[in-house]
Amino acid sequence: MTANKSNTYKKTSLSILMLIALLMLFSGCEKVIDLELKDADAAIVIDAGISDLSENQVVKISKTYSFTEANRFNGLAGAKVVLKSSNGNTYNYTEVSPGIYQTIKFRGRPDITYTLDVTVEGKTYSAISTMPQKVTLDSLTFKEFTFFGTTNTYVAANFNDPAGIQNQYRYILKVKGKIEEDVVSEDRFDDGNKVSNVIFYEVDDLISGDAVELELQCIDRNVYKYFFSLSQSAGGGGPPVAPANPPSNFSNGALGVFNAYTTSKKMVVLQ
Known part of the structure; x- marks a missing residue:
């Protein structure tokens, strides 16, 4: 074996040994990290709309839940829901199923401002929305x-x-x-x-x-x-x-939106 070949062999062997040492070092540093995922406090979610169609206007009220629970509608029963319009009308909602509330059939009017009050679990959440003028899809x-x-x-x-x-x-x-x-x-x-x-x-x-x-x-x-x-x-x-x-356009920390459209x-x- 010549001197050059001997030096090349030594360098190659040294590189392999260094690579093995690094792999052993990193494998020895493995650590399992446990993430402590904390649930946020439950919040009220209100999905409400008033359209310009003659129909039962609907409000859905629910509560957030832990991310470990199955995805579902966590409806809140027993809420008081009242809608007032800037032209002097008042509409009381009736609960038709847990978390689902609706009015009698009526038509929302453009340029009228609507105020929705939802009282549930001892708190009142209010939102205001003004219905715009209609633009028709051609x-x-x-x-x-x-x-x-x-x-x-x-x-x-x-x-x-x-x-x-x-x-x-x-x-x-x-x-x-x-x-x-x-x-x-x-x-x-x-x-x-x-x-x-x-x-x-x-x-x-x-x-x-x-x-x-x-x-x-x-x-x-x-x-x-x-x-x-x-x-x-x-x-x-x-x-x-x-x-x-x-x-959200609701007060008091509620999530969701009230949409007069x-x-x-x-x-x-x-x-």
């Missing part, structure tokens, strides 16, 4: 977009935005009867224009007979902030942000 169309060489088809909501009025919109997309998207927008760059807003949910796999339905809600500013924050936390329109409760719907059945 039609649904399909648009194709190509991203990274792949072309997909999406639904577009078409309507005329009123000029000189700040408008906020909520889009609820149902595909084959199931809600697939729930997003919001504002008219900051579309004031007074004919709008064609795309809902980025791929519909390429649909077949003849499948139904696509879109509901366009006109919502007030505080409700828009709630749903926009909810979308941001879920990663809508970009990377997810740090988890946080969206800004107008609604317009269109459905397309694929041929």
